[in-house]
Amino acid sequence: MSPDPHAPRLPVIAVLGVSASGKTTLVKGLKALGYPAFCVVQEHSLAPRLWRRRPADLTVVLDASYATVQRRRPGTLGPRLLEAERRRLADAIAHCDLWLPTDGLSPDEVLARVLALARRWTQDHRRRAPEGDLPDGRAG
Numbered sequence: 001m002s003p004d005p006h007a008p009r010l011p012v013i014a015v016l017g018v019s020a021s022g023k024t025t026l027v028k029g030l031k032a033l034g035y036p037a038f039c040v041v042q043e044h045s046l047a048p049r050l051w052r053r054r055p056a057d058l059t060v061v062l063d064a065s066y067a068t069v070q071r072r073r074p075g076t077l078g079p080r081l082l083e084a085e086r087r088r089l090a091d092a093i094a095h096c097d098l099w100l101p102t103d104g105l106s107p108d109e110v111l112a113r114v115l116a117l118a119r120r121w122t123q124d125h126r127r128r129a130p131e132g133d134l135p136d137g138r139a140g
Contacts, residue, residue, distance in 0.1 A: 011121045013037040013114065016051055016092050017062030018085045020072040022102045022110055026062065029111040035118060042092055043085035051092045058121055059096040060114055061089060068103045097121075 013035055017023045023039045030037035040051045051059065063086070064072070066079050077085075086093075093099055098117050102110050 008122045008126045010035050011057035011118050011125070012055065013058045013060060013118065014040050014051060014054065014056035015060050015062065016040045016042045016089060016096075017060075017102075018043055018064055018069065018082060018089065019077050020069040021062035021064040022107060023062055025107045026060070026110055026114060029107065030114065030118075033115070040092075043088050045088060048088065048091045057125075058098070058117060059092060060098045060100065060117070061093050061096045062110070063099065063101045065101070065103050 013030055015023045015027050015030075015037060016039070027037045027039050038054065038056075040054065042051045066077075066082055069077050069082060098114065100110065100113060105113075
């Protein structure tokens with residue numbers, strides 16, 4: 001069965017963030033719901049605009065405090081490295097559609113906030129038949 005050609009297109013979602021902020025978990029959740037989503041490892045890149053190289057409709061940047069990062073991945077990231085990751089994400093943070101600190105949020109709560117953004121995008125970008133055309137392609 002082919003997809004409905006009149007159904008709204010789902011947005012392509014790029015997910016960035018500091019280490020242990022929940023990027024992989026979020027992308028898995030989005031993909032499970034049919035959203036085309038991918039992680040960008042901008043936090044490890046010295047190229048400040050790496051995130052712009054792969055087109056996306058929505059850009060989400062996740063953040064987490066040092067305490068949260070340590071709780072999620074003990075001993076893997078010091079405070080200086082976390083700040084360096086934030087500096088590498090600065091361009092993405094300045095231009096993202098959603099910057100979301102994940103401290104105190106469950107994976108389901110993070111997913112819900114991103115889904116709300118995606119639904120708003122879908123409502124604003126619905127595919128519409130040109131005025132006067134009927135869904136079956138006949139002129140109206």
